[in-house]
Amino acid sequence: MDFANILKRSWEITKKYRFIWWLGLLAIAAEGSGFSGFPDFSAIENSKTLTSPVSDSIENISVPNDPSFYIGIALAGLIFLTILLAIIYISNSASAGLISSIENIEHDKTTSFSKAFHEGKKFFWRIFGLKILLALITIIIALVLISPIAVAVVSPSLPTIILAVFVAIIAVVTIIPVSLYIHILRIITSRVIVIENLAVMNAIGKAQTMISKNLGNLFISWLISVVVNLLVGLVMLLAILLASGIILVFGLLFYGLFRELGAIVYGCFAITAVILACLFLSGIVTSFISTYWTLVFNKLKE
Secondary structure (H helix, E strand, O other): OOHHHHHHHHHHHHHHOOHHHHHHHHHOHHHHOOOOOOOOOOOOOOOOOOOOOOOOOOOOOOOOOOHHHHHHHHHHHHHHHHHHHHHHHHHHHHHHHHHHHHHHHHOOOOOOHHHHHHHHHHOHHHHHHHHHHHHHHHHHHHHHHHHHHHHHHHOOOHHHHHHHHHHHHHHHHHHHHHHHHHHHHHHHHHHHHHHHOOOHHHHHHHHHHHHHHOHHHHHHHHHHHHHHHHHHHHHHHHHHHHHHHHHHHHHHHHHHHHHHHHHHHHHHHHHHHHHHHHHHHHHHHHHHHHHHHHHHHHHHHO
């Protein structure tokens, strides 16, 4: 497989068809959104007192009696869930649209952002279902590997400890290849679904066949994608450090001219600009990597 030519063609497509940058940006939206966990309200009792290990300093925590407090929490949860579902839908549709658009470009078919995203929406449920299925498989494997260790912790004995050590060794040895296989399986299966319009299980079967016949090429393809991501990450880190230095210099200048308020306003705008620039560049990288894997997939089919 001519990897140099694939990389060259991937860059040519990414540079020429700039609408895929925006598809790339939307495709990383779900991964780029870091939502923290919810607070735990289960310990609130009817006595309106919450006890915890730090209750020596906080003796009583009052619970609001106003129903509007709980309505507000419910509304906030509903809004959060709606945004999360929208992110999942848009991200997966854009991801499928990226694959579809590259396939159309390679076959000299007209395409655009709106057409690619519309095509991607057709595959949302299959792409999302694939990710859920692979996530469940990953969880099952993890539970199988963790359960003997958990048993050894709960009921320590010589047999359970020996079994836990044996399973731990197996886990350490297999976790990287298994994770890599599932990662590549998701990449190839996604393209089988979109390009060949197959159902999830049929696509997984065909992807497994392709992987088994092309293990060496796929491993090299993955290594190249890792190197590209590392190089891009290093460049972005250096760019951020350079931008931070420039921002700091101008921040001191604004502080000298306008004192605290000017420095705060400038800092907010500067940080926002850096974040948006990083997201934009990440979108370009995502579109390039997706293009690269789609071209690899097409070569494997030949």
